[in-house]
Amino acid sequence: MNTDAAVWPVKSRDLHNHHFDSTVWDRFRFRDDDIVIATYAKSGTTWTQQIVGQLVFDGDPAVNVAELSPWLDLRVPPAEAKYAALEAQTHRRFIKTHLPVDALRYSPAVRYIYIVRDGRDVVWSMYNHHANANALWYEALNDTPGRVGPPIEPPPDSVRQYFLDWLERDGHPFWPYWENVRSWWQIRHLPNLMLVHYEELKRDLPGMMRRIAAFLDIPIDEARFPTQVEHCTFEWMKANAGKAAPLGGVFWDGGAETFIHKGTNGRWRDTLTEDDIRRYEARAVAELGPECAAWLATGRR
Template sequence: MNGFGSPKKTREFHNHHFDSSIWNDFEFRNDDIIIATYAKSGTTWVQQIVAQLIFNGAEDLDVAEMSPWLDLRVPPKEVKLPAVASQTHRRFLKTHLPVDALVFSEQAKYIYIGRDGRDVVWSFHNHHSNANDTWYETLNDTPGRVGPPIERPTRDTVQYFREWLEKDGYPMWPFWENIRTWWEIRDQPNVQLIHFEALKRDMPGEIRRIANFLDIEIDESRWDAILTHCSFDYMKAHASKSVPGGGIFWDGGAETFIHRGVNGRWREILPEEDKARYEARALAELGPECSSWLAFGK
């Protein structure tokens, strides 16, 4: 990669969750892996997959500790950066930033996971509805928050979806720019796009594709262990190892964070006019090729 056309950071992104300025001080290594999503798109699943590839199917990895969300503003960068710098394994970090708020390195490899926005919202509603007082205190009351606090959500998932669509990602952060900026750099040689639906259809095939992209040779004697440890049942049973803070931020603990891992729950619930409004917005925001990929993973 010669750097021509390489993405450049053009802005900072701050809110109740984010402090994008941490990337300005982050020192990349030449084998770093960055796992990126809008959120609730399979991030934890892909972190587990990458951990299994790096550590050759090892049991009971503390993936949440190994692979922090770097641009989450808590703990502050003064705490987070030294911790990440001390890691001796191949690093695999998580971001939910759009490309233009991220420092993009030619040294790193970037995996971006997409998922239909309606599935994202259904997962986010579970995540948000089950957040406890500790979650709100951490996001709203710790120093460094920019903008308004995050409020408790309506229990009506359809109303939650409508507000998210009408206000572009409310009460979290903008959706369309996140998808669009990563789609625009999909041809960069150190970027790979994958899709939640594709992982559901063919997890073994997608894991091999990820391994090839990351230049990791799979030990076939450990292949069955890798697949077992990347299964939904295994991750649900070992959720405290995969979920931030071991699940202390959600009622019901880590198992609440790793909820159901299914798509299409909105199909029988969301009114037809809301489905059509989402699809029209996706087409207008993303264009036909990207909106089709986001909907179907093909």
């Protein structure tokens, strides 16, 4: 990995809301072999954590990515608890973020994987996540001291209305979508960043796992590889959802299997109107430019 000629991103702002405290990155002590898994949210984060976990731990079925790979910029648990847990890890660490690049402290020595998914599919997955959240979820996000800004409220009954609110108010009620995708796309040429599309994982999981392993300099053990792939299939993850969902799924009605929901794309086609779709696609081009918008929609570059 040649980093000599690269121009590295510099953190220029902080993000705070019911979920975020981006200042946690300011005091985090990187290791040179750390892996950061970044997404907007509901874009394949847990799937990619599972892939990296299986590669790092040689296909061990007991790997619990929810415990091993914390969401560092989440306000809970406290930053010091996450620092201590990560400092105690002796294996190669892999850490999750949902921040845009300019709110993140970016290290030239670390490998970053950014996973993207069509915004319409993101919203459908997010709606399931939000609509099935229980009182513990709202208590953790809204009542933990230090929240900046308004609380997160229950979603409307209509997923279409949820989508329209998200589109009109850019990511409401979570956080801005377009700047997140745009910020990572703009640094796509950096040697320590790999961009992955959710559709690529669906089209060719074994091939993408080999690409990710190569990017991370993790040798493939051909004898173990079929088991690693099996442990990264949606069916296996759904059957073992307690190892992927935060705290085993206690924040959602239905538990961990609600968190690992369907994994399918295109469900919005049965609900959105032609005008809704045109508005979204026009916004994507305006926010991202035609090349990035096409990649976002198709997973092909």
